[in-house]
């Protein structure tokens with residue numbers, strides 16, 4: 001019944017249009033960065049490398065980013081976003097390794113390794129790769145880099161120092177990603193708790209009055225659109241003051257929780273709205289095709305109380321605890337508002353009390 005509201009982000013697989021826009025924007029920024037590198041690098045690298053360089057950057061890396069950008073428009077994107085980020089980071093990283101290799105082989109030129117870190121960190125922190133994906137990216141990137149250094153001593157004496165630096169930095173990035181994931185998880189838990197606190201009644205864990213009213217209004221509006229039938233049940237424990245006075249407040253709380261349990265057992269459908277209206281008064285708002293079913297449900301609540309046989313010795317009527325129920329049911333268009341239905345159900349409840357309690361009355 002509590003509607004959990006996740007924190008929107010690509011990490012949590014529930015994204016707002018704004019998040020998607022930001023993601024696409026960051027992919028475009030990534031593309032611009034690669035293009036800017038091209039302008040700078042082409043001034044620095046030996047001229048014979050220009051062909052391989054342009055192939056790697058313009059014909060492999062930029063199209064990979066463009067592919068990711070296009071994939072963000074696909075309906076399955078959210079399902080495969082993490083895999084797509086991983087594949088993107090790894091493929092442009094390996095395209096870069098190829099460039100480092102060719103530069104060394106063909107021109108003995110030590111092409112810089114920083115791109116490896118930049119691509120990985122872009123994936124970890126800008127795309128929002130989850131920890132296990134980031135770890136996979138780190139391991140495969142590190143292995144590739146170490147393999148490349150074994151193949152070519154691109155950085156002379158500093159080759160292994162640089163390899164250590166690359167692997168160490170990727171490791172630090174993964175740790176950072178792990179911390180962020182943990183914090184995001186805690187934030188989502190806290191958010192879930194806050195939603196529960198603001199919508200659930202602490203004693204019964206049914207909806208509190210405010211959430212009950214807003215959920216009921218929502219269901220009423222929904223039923224009204226197609227003029228469907230719905231019912232409001234108002235329920236109140238009988239002679240509860242005597243019960244409280246005789247057995248104490250804690251036993252009273254227990255009885256209130258018992259009524260909540262009975263409600264949950266009787267009103268089982270996912271769409272049923274169950275709440276504590278106040279004190280020892282409860283409300284259920286449910287949809288349904290036939291009035292008979294509503295009567296059946298009310299009888300079931302009364303039966304469960306009978307079977308529970310909770311003593312209420314000081315009650316002037318029956319010596320067991322019971323409840324009275326007022327029901328207002330009908331096609332949604334027959335009523336002005338949900339408040340109108342609640343008022344009628346309340347009047348029916350009052351009748352049930354007057355007629356001797358432990359019964360239901362239809363408005």
Ligand SMILES: Nc1nc2c(ncn2[C@@H]2O[C@H](COP(=O)(O)OP(=O)(O)OP(=O)(O)O)[C@@H](O)[C@H]2O)c(=O)[nH]1
Pocket residue numbers: 203236237238239240241242244248249250251252253256278279280353357
């Ligand atoms: N233990 C406990 N008692 C509560 C709670 N909320 C309301 N009550 C008690 O419920 C009782 C309600 O009393 P009344 O409104 O006189 O109703 P009643 O005695 O049930 O009489 P009828 O409704 O006419 O059958 C009061 O004694 C309140 O103190 C609660 O959260 N816990």
